[in-house]
Structures are given as structure tokens and as C-alpha cells.
Amino acid sequence: MKLIQTQPSLTQQVYDVIADEICDGALPAGAHLVQEQLAERLGVSRQPVQQAMALLKADGMVEEIGRRGLQVTPLDLDFVRHHYDIRAALDGLAARMAATRCRDGKAFGRKLAERGGEVLRLGETAVRNGAVGDQVRHDAAFHDLIYRASGNPLLARAAEPHWRFLRRAMGDVLRHAELPREIWRQHAEILDAIVAGEPSRAEELAIDHDLRAAKTLKAALSEK
Amino acid sequence: MKLIQTQPSLTQQVYDVIADEICDGALPAGAHLVQEQLAERLGVSRQPVQQAMALLKADGMVEEIGRRGLQVTPLDLDFVRHHYDIRAALDGLAARMAATRCRDGKAFGRKLAERGGEVLRLGETAVRNGAVGDQVRHDAAFHDLIYRASGNPLLARAAEPHWRFLRRAMGDVLRHAELPREIWRQHAEILDAIVAGEPSRAEELAIDHDLRAAKTLKAALSEK
DNA sequence: ATTCCGAATTCTGAATTCAGAGTTCAATAC
């Protein structure tokens, strides 16, 4: 029997709407946000908006501008590298742990190979179709799969703020460019190393992948 | 001229009070929290309490118990290792980056050696005095120094949720035991490697330190 | 004794209002 999903709170819904608009660029850095206006636009009272703003503030996505509303935080180019450095550490850990689990259990590795393969195929389909939004989604899905495969339930959550920032940065770029095709080759290599049960190799590839992505993204942002 | 500090919001103050009580064990795992009661106890209206609870919930420190208030989240022993694994990755990164900076700039290393040395001395004094609370504080201060020395402004923030959890776990243990004295020797070794500008060695020592701490803490928690 | 159902209760989320913090603007003085 399927669990009955309770309606998320208005606060949660407001948070999700605003967070998504920030991450996909509809609300660009510096965009001015006023609680009363957001409340009107979303058809709710100000209180859930206020609460959502507090959460978005805690997440670094918005900041106060001194009793004159809030603004979407700037996308600081220097922070691209900072976020990727942390992601590299976390992604490396995830890959290593997942590979260790595959080394110790063949059935686990087979299942992961299968699921990973699906995501890679979806990613490559999106590349063929030039569906950029889909590419980002499958990129995230691939990494999420590895976090979950690591056996550490905290990894996905730990990586989340960095993904959020980078999703914003990518969103900025992807109006003009695509994800490099080579990331899918890199994903495949990471998956292979994990499934083969090679922790050090998997970690190295994951870190390398992120550090390359950092360079690429930073270069693309500098051109704008 | 000294900056004038504005009073933190009531929400922030409520958050800080509750978070501190959770972290130092005054509010143990499972403690029942009701907004109205907290509001009375703290002499504020329910609204800032509600907001603080939303933030504490987002931070995983409290959880809902189904329209009957909230409770402090359980301290799950399995999570000690999970948190330390992530901390090891982050601390390793911090140490490596700090060491790289020391290798590239001697003045930076000298300054760090000085500051680090101070913290280590404070830690050792606390050990001699059997001042357990101070030991935890200086432990955190040491690591915070390394995060800042890394040059990545996001590292301290990234490590925060893990420190929160581990501070709670340590608080649980420290009613009965002390931090092992060897952690100060380990800290000194990490600092030496960083100041000497040896990134790989610094990273290794930092990771090793955390993995040992994980074992020690987990064993201590199992005995209770 | 166990199960079911409706009522009572507890508590939260949301709406509304009030107070006031901090910014902006307009008038005045130099």
C-alpha cells in the first residue's frame, strides 16, 4: 500500500519555488525580494514567506539588504573553485566508499552498474537531443547515485549546498553553452572503477572530474 | 571606530539557546519540545520559537513527532562514523590546502605556527587542569584555525553540521571520560606538517587523526 | 478482551496586526 503523502507546508512550498527560481536563473543574483510582494504573487500570507526567507538566508541563497527586503546572493566566481574543491573531497570519498562496497559484494556492484548505466544512457540521450536542462538533471542524478552507493547517508546532504551554488553557476552558463560532452565519458570511467572495486582509482577519477569541471565552468563564466 | 553590533533577532537568540542546550547535553536525545512552553520559558511569543524550530529542523537537530511537538533527534551511534568520514575528507582537504599555502609563503607559515602553537598550549593547559569543556573548545578552535588557513572560506561552514553532531556525541561521553591526551600530540604533528609545507603528509595525518577519533568516540559511547 | 468510532485535545501552520528598525527623501542652513 502506498504511503499517503501529506501536503507540504506552505513554507516548504514557498522555499521550493524560490530556490528553484534562483537555481535556474529566473531570479538572478541581485534580484530584489520583498516578502509582501512574494506573498501576493504566491497567493499566501506573509508568514510562510518570512519563514522560507529565513531558511533561504541560512542556506546562503538570499541576504538582507538592510530593512529594504532581501536580495539573491551574488554568484562570486572565486567561489566556483571553493565549492568544487569541497565537492571533489566529498565526491572522492563517495566514489572510494562505493568502490569498496563493490569490491566486497559482487551483487551490489552489478546492481550499481545497471542503475549507473541507465543514468549514463539518459545523459547521452540528452546530449544528442541538445536538451541542456536534462543534461544537468542527469549529471546530478549520476552523482546522487554515487553518494547513495557510498553507504554514508550524510554525503548527499553534505554535498547539497555546493550543488546548489554550482547549479546556479551552471544555469548562468547554459544559456550560452552546453555541458562538455566529455563529462559523460568521465562519468562512465568513474562508474567502471567503482564497479570494478578499485577505491583509489575511483577516488582519483572523481576528484579529477570535479577539478576539470571547475576549470571549465570558471572559464565559461569568465567569458560572460 | 568600533562597529556597532545590532541586537540579534529573537529568532536567532532562541536558536542559539536551544542549539547550545542540545549540544552540551542539557537537552538530551528524545527531549520533548513544545513551542508554547519554550516561548513561555524564554519569555517571547511563539513566532520566533516557531522560526527557530524550523531552522533547527533544517539542521537535523530536532524533528517533528506528529503534531505533538518536536523532539531532539537521536544520537545514532552509526552516524558517528558517517560524520567522521566526512570530516576526515574535509579536514584532509583543509590540511592539504593550508600546507600548500605554507609551502608557497614562508610568512604565512610562521604566522600559522604561532597561532597554532598558542591553541595547542591552551589545549595542553586544559588537559593539565582537567578542564574538559575547555579541551573540547580548544579542539574545535584548532580545527577552525586549519579551516581558515586553508584559504577556502566555505570549509568551516561545510564542516559545521558534523561538528555539531560530534560535539553532542562528545558531550555525552565527557560526563564520564576525557578526550584522549594523544589528540594534542596528533594536532601538533598535523600543524608541523602543515607549517613544513608538506600537503600530502598533512592530509594523511589529518585523516588519520579523525579516523582514530571516530573509533575512540564510538567505543566510549558503546560503553554507556 | 479487542476493535472501532467519534469527540476532545494538543499542537502546529498560517493569517493578520502592531511596533519599530533602518533607509530614503525633502527641506533647511551654510
Next chain:
DNA sequence: GTATTGAACTCTGAATTCAGAATTCGGAAT
């Protein structure tokens, strides 16, 4: 023209109230 000051304005944080979700309890039926 520039600087200063006080008033007006914008917006937030907090207090209060209302609505209702979800749990608990007690009584009735089996």
C-alpha cells in the same frame, strides 16, 4: 552646490489569533 537633520516611508520581526491537522482518549460494540 554640499551637508545636515528630521520626517516619511518601507519593510521586517514579533505578537496574537484563528483554523485545522493529527493524536489521544473514552465509550460502545463485538
